[in-house]
Amino acid sequence: MGQTLTEKILSDHLVEGDLTxxxxxxxxxxxxxxxxxxxxxxxxxxxxxxxxxxQTELAAQYCDHQTYQFDFKNTDDHRFLRSAAGTYGAHFSxxxxxxxxxxxxxxxxxxxxxxxxxxxxxxxxxxxxxxxIGAGGLDIAVAMxxxxxxxxxxxxxxxxxxxxxxxxxxAKDVILEMLRRETVKGGVGKVFxxxxxxxxxxxxxxxxxxxxxxxxxxxxxxxxxxxxxTKDYLERQGRxxxxxxxxxxxxAEYADEIVIDLGDLExxxxxxxxxxxxxxxxxxAGEKVEQVLVGSCTNGGYEDVLPAAKMVKDQEVAKHLEMxxxxxxxxxxxxxxxxxxxAEMMAAGVNVSEATCGPCIGIGHVPxxxxxxxxxxxxxxxxxxxxxxxxxxxxxxxxxxxxxxKGEIVDPRDLADELGLDAPGVELPDKYNGSKTDLIYxxxxxxxxxxxGPNIGEVPLQDxxxxxxxxxxxxxxxxNITTDHIIPATSDILKFRSNIERxxxxxxxxxxxxxxxxxxxxxxGVLVAGENYGQGSSREHAAMCPMYLGIEAVxxxxxxxxxxxxxxxxxxxxxxxxxxxxxxxEQGDDVEIVDDVAEAxxxxxxxxxxxxxxxxxxxxxxxxxxxxxxxxTAGGKLPLTKQxxxxx
Ligand code: F3S
Numbered sequence: 001m002g003q004t005l006t007e008k009i010l011s012d013h014l015v016e017g018d019l020t021x022x023x024x025x026x027x028x029x030x031x032x033x034x035x036x037x038x039x040x041x042x043x044x045x046x047x048x049x050x051x052x053x054x055q056t057e058l059a060a061q062y063c064d065h066q067t068y069q070f071d072f073k074n075t076d077d078h079r080f081l082r083s084a085a086g087t088y089g090a091h092f093s094x095x096x097x098x099x100x101x102x103x104x105x106x107x108x109x110x111x112x113x114x115x116x117x118x119x120x121x122x123x124x125x126x127x128x129x130x131x132x133i134g135a136g137g138l139d140i141a142v143a144m145x146x147x148x149x150x151x152x153x154x155x156x157x158x159x160x161x162x163x164x165x166x167x168x169x170x171a172k173d174v175i176l177e178m179l180r181r182e183t184v185k186g187g188v189g190k191v192f193x194x195x196x197x198x199x200x201x202x203x204x205x206x207x208x209x210x211x212x213x214x215x216x217x218x219x220x221x222x223x224x225x226x227x228x229x230t231k232d233y234l235e236r237q238g239r240x241x242x243x244x245x246x247x248x249x250x251x252a253e254y255a256d257e258i259v260i261d262l263g264d265l266e267x268x269x270x271x272x273x274x275x276x277x278x279x280x281x282x283x284x285a286g287e288k289v290e291q292v293l294v295g296s297c298t299n300g301g302y303e304d305v306l307p308a309a310k311m312v313k314d315q316e317v318a319k320h321l322e323m324x325x326x327x328x329x330x331x332x333x334x335x336x337x338x339x340x341x342x343a344e345m346m347a348a349g350v351n352v353s354e355a356t357c358g359p360c361i362g363i364g365h366v367p368x369x370x371x372x373x374x375x376x377x378x379x380x381x382x383x384x385x386x387x388x389x390x391x392x393x394x395x396x397x398x399x400x401x402x403x404x405x406k407g408e409i410v411d412p413r414d415l416a417d418e419l420g421l422d423a424p425g426v427e428l429p430d431k432y433n434g435s436k437t438d439l440i441y442x443x444x445x446x447x448x449x450x451x452x453g454p455n456i457g458e459v460p461l462q463d464x465x466x467x468x469x470x471x472x473x474x475x476x477x478x479x480n481i482t483t484d485h486i487i488p489a490t491s492d493i494l495k496f497r498s499n500i501e502r503x504x505x506x507x508x509x510x511x512x513x514x515x516x517x518x519x520x521x522x523x524x525g526v527l528v529a530g531e532n533y534g535q536g537s538s539r540e541h542a543a544m545c546p547m548y549l550g551i552e553a554v555x556x557x558x559x560x561x562x563x564x565x566x567x568x569x570x571x572x573x574x575x576x577x578x579x580x581x582x583x584x585x586e587q588g589d590d591v592e593i594v595d596d597v598a599e600a601x602x603x604x605x606x607x608x609x610x611x612x613x614x615x616x617x618x619x620x621x622x623x624x625x626x627x628x629x630x631x632x633t634a635g636g637k638l639p640l641t642k643q644x645x646x647x648x
Contacts, residue, residue, distance in 0.1 A: 002249025004156040005223055006191045009131040009246075013114050015148045021155045021255065022189070024625055026148035030113040031058040034090075035100045035357075037065045037489075038118035038137050040077050040456065040498035041540065043084035045141040047450065048459040049641055051088070055146035058108055059090035059442075062100035066494060067356040068364060069095065073495040076453030080498065086445030088144075097438035098329030098355040101125070101297040105208055106331050106432065107439065110242045111226045116143050120215050120538055121297050121378065127207030128233070129226040129246045131191075134215070136540040136562065138569050138637050147641060150627060152561075154191045154220040155255035158248075161198025163263030167423035168412045170307075171206035172299060172376070172396035175213040176268040177260055180278035187219030188561075190255075193248060194224050198262040203426055204233035205303040212298045213378045216275040237432050267411055270394035273382040281399055282411045290371040292323040292404040294397050295353070296360050299376035300328020302335050302432070307424035308401035309341040311412075315419065317349035318407030323400075324365050326353040331434030338433075350404075362386025363491050374403050398424065457499035460548045462571040462635040465601060469552045469573065470592035471525035473585055475508060475515055479530035483563060485510045486534065486542035497541060504545040519549035526591050529556040530582060534563025543570040547636075553593065555610070555620055557582050568628045571636035573597065575608060575620035589613050593620075602633050 003011065007019055016026030032054070034042050039061050046054075061081050069075045078095055085092035093103050100117070101124035109115070109125030115132035116122070122134040133151065135143075143149045159178070165171075178192075192214055194207070202210075207224045214222030224230075231243040267281040294300075294308050305327055317323045325345060327333035333355050336342050342352055359365035360377050366386030367373040373385060373392050380392035393409070402412035405419070415421065440446065477485075487493070487503065488510055496503040508515040519525055527546065533556040534542060543566035546554075553573040567574045573593075577585075585591070594609040594617070601622065608620045624632065634640035 001253055002251035004252040004254060005129070005193055005225055005246055005248045006131065006154070006156045009112060009114065012112070017153070019153055021153050023153050024150055024627065025153045026150050027114060029056055029116045029143040029149050031108060031115040032056050032140050032144045033060045033062065033100050033104050033115065033117040033122065034140060035065055035119045036063045036077060036081060037494055037497050038539065039081050042118055042137040042140045043081065043088070044459045044498065045138050045638055046088060046144060048461070048638060049141060049145055049645065051145045054089045054144045056144050059144055060093065060104060060108060061085040061090050062093040062103055063095040064099045065357045065361060066363060067095035067354065067358065071495050072453070073455040076455050077498050079451050080453065080456050082440070083447040083449065083451040085440070085442070086447030087450055089442045091442050092440040094438055096330060096354050096356070098331065099297045099300060099357055101212060102300055102328035102332070106237055106329060107436065111230060111244050111246050116140055116149050121212050123214055123219070123221040124208050124212040124297060126211035126214070126221055126223040127204055128230055129224060131221055131223060133221050134538055136538050136566050136569065138540055142637065142641055145641070151220065152189060154189055156191050156193055157256045157258065158254040159192050159194045159258045159260065160196040161194055162196055162259065162261045163198050164201045165262045165265060168267055168398055168416065169265045170396040170398055171202060171209040173265045173268045174260065174262065175210045176270060176278045177265055179216055179270065179276040180268070181258070182217055183276045184216055184274060185218050187214060187217030190219050192217070192219055192222045193254070194222070195248065198260070199224055200227060200229070201262070203229055203303065203428055205301045205428070206426060209298055209304070216378055233428070236428060236430065267396065267399050267413070269399060269409070270380060272391045272393065273380050275379060275394060281395065281409065284409050285411055287372055287409040289374050289403045289408055290321055291365070291367050291373040292321060292400050293326070293359055293365060293373065293375040293377070294400050295326035295328060296357070296377040297328060298378040299397050300326065300332065302332040303426050303428060304376065304397050305332060305336055306341065306427060308397040309336065309345050310424040311398065311401040311421055312348035312350060312405065313344040315348055315405050317404045321404060321407055322351060323349065323404040324351045324353055324359070326358060327355045330355050330438055331432060331436070334434040335429060335432070359385070361489065367392070374400050374409065376400050455496070455499050457501050459638065460500050460544065461639060462547055464635040464639065465571065465598045465633050467596045467598045469597050470590065471552065472522055473528050473587050473589045473591055474519050474522060474525040475512055475527050476585065476587040477511055477527070477529040480532045480535060481511070481529055482536035483534055483539050483542040484536055487539060487545055500544055500548050503541060504548045507545040507549055516549060519551065522550070524550040524552055527551055527554045528582065528585050529554065531557045533559050535560040538562045540566045540569065543567050543572060547572055555585070555591070568624065568631045569637040571632060573622065573632060575622055577618065577620050581618040585612060598633060601629050604629065
């Protein structure tokens with residue numbers, strides 16, 4: 001039987017397991033990338049592992065999320081990251097140089113390679129045939145040290161694209177159509193492989209818009225086969241020698257198939273406040289808009305901004321509205337400036353910003369209260385823009401520029417008739433000639449030792465799992481607690497991401513402001529939660545901080561997949577309880593695990609007995625692979641990896 005492209009790349013990198021969907025596999029990682037707010041902890045953990053040098057073919061550290069540096073702690077973080085990259089052999093990209101996924105695509109993404117990144121939109125270079133996956137920071141540190149990355153073998157789904165995009169429709173509409181059909185949960189445990197004549201018709205930047213936003217489907221990754229278009233893109237980036245041809249076998253068997261005729265797609269828009277809340281633009285036309293933002297890792301490329309620039313040239317942005325363009329990379333920004341497009345946009349009333357994630361996570365350009373913001377970004381979760389109860393719509397650059405000119409949401413086809421606009425199409429430059437001088441390549445490093453300002457803390461370590469766990473139920477929570485509830489990502493807290501001692505003061509503060517102090521006073525304890533505990537981002541701080549505060553076990557009706565992996569990684573025992581037990585336990589109750597915990601975990605025992613208030617007992621279950629049990633027993637992945645490196 002033939003193989004899918006995903007299976008081919010995984011086979012080439014497989015170090016453990018077989019390719020049975022749902023089973024855990026271990027794969028070798030060729031490249032790693034880190035962004036600034038997760039990268040500090042990656043390097044502190046890399047240091048704690050006593051490793052000398054990155055072992056992957058390539059490691060790259062980017063500064064992109066918190067580029068405005070309005071607190072010295074941000075600047076200290078960036079300096080620490082530069083010093084860590086230099087010390088351990090990674091490339092470094094300084095603030096203002098661009099968003100990790102954009103800069104990585106331009107400089108390093110390579111077909112057939114595996115990439116692991118400490119950011120959920122790491123799958124972006126799937127548009128160039130690279131198998132790229134987002135993960136927690138400790139997984140990145142271990143992979144960078146030469147260890148395998150473990151993931152559940154995904155199901156591979158074929159997305160067959162027929163036809164060609166009509167004028168005024170774009171790659172963004174392809175992924176919005178996927179979200180409309182499949183929802184934000186439709187990709188869990190899956191890789192989407194895009195094939196067919198429609199896929200061949202798309203340029204690489206269009207393909208990466210689609211693979212980038214596969215993350216919103218919950219997918220493990222998304223991939224395109226490589227072809228002349230891939231080769232052409234790499235050649236224009238000056239990296240033609242990195243091209244290889246990669247296709248699925250003709251007789252490859254997919255778990256499922258989705259067919260989209262590109263010719264049927266009209267301009268689409270995701271309404272507040274979920275990326276899958278998608279409707280045709282014409283259905284919400286007429287809604288007054290006060291802010292338009294073009295940029296992000298989804299639509300911040302030269303090829304994304306150019307259509308918007310062409311549309312606003314010789315026109316005027318509506319007076320009651322602000323239009324901001326933040327290119328995804330300095331390469332894109334510099335080329336647009338050299339070609340005169342920046343001046344044209346400015347003349348039309350556009351505010352042209354530095355290359356940054358910034359507003360995508362509510363840092364800068366926060367919308368006014370009770371107003372509509374139209375963005376070419378990938379997420380519109382409530383509050384992400386920096387203000388609660390926001391109204392953020394997601395759309396293509398063409399739809400965004402049309403709204404900026406009209407002052408309200410408008411189907412760009414209608415505006416084209418009104419203003420006599422030509423469809424801008426997608427145009428690649430002859431050569432991507434933007435400066436690359438802001439990259440400090442590993443071989444040109446200017447640091448050879450770590451520079452730690454006062455805010456750069458230590459990595460907390462946990463002792464090996466003991467035989468006895470008991471403590472107070474410090475907090476009883478509802479269903480669907482997110483990693484944002486556990487460790488908020490607002491800019492006043494984000495600056496402590498490299499300082500767990502300080503960051504832990506904010507643990508679960510959105511649920512109960514007294515929690516961190518009570519946990520410190522108690523010294524140990526357990527958490528109780530309903531369904532889907534820890535959903536949301538991959539941030540490992542949401543497990544690390546509770547560990548730091550002495551939490552030894554979380555008893556929940558169910559756990560979100562990545563957060564559960566992070567609980568293992570930081571030595572916290574995740575126990576599943578049933579509805580009745582959940583209902584019966586109260587905050588403040590004393591909980592004791594009756595079994596010898598270390599022995600039970602090691603021996604593969606699944607059922608544990610918990611005794612509550614010395615009064616009643618219930619069963620709790622540990623669902624864990626052998627590898628996860630080894631991690632728990634050692635007190636977490638970091639101590640286990642250290643032991644293994646020392647031959648223990
Ligand atoms: Fe940055 Fe937003 Fe992408 S935070 S990495 S632009 S999703």
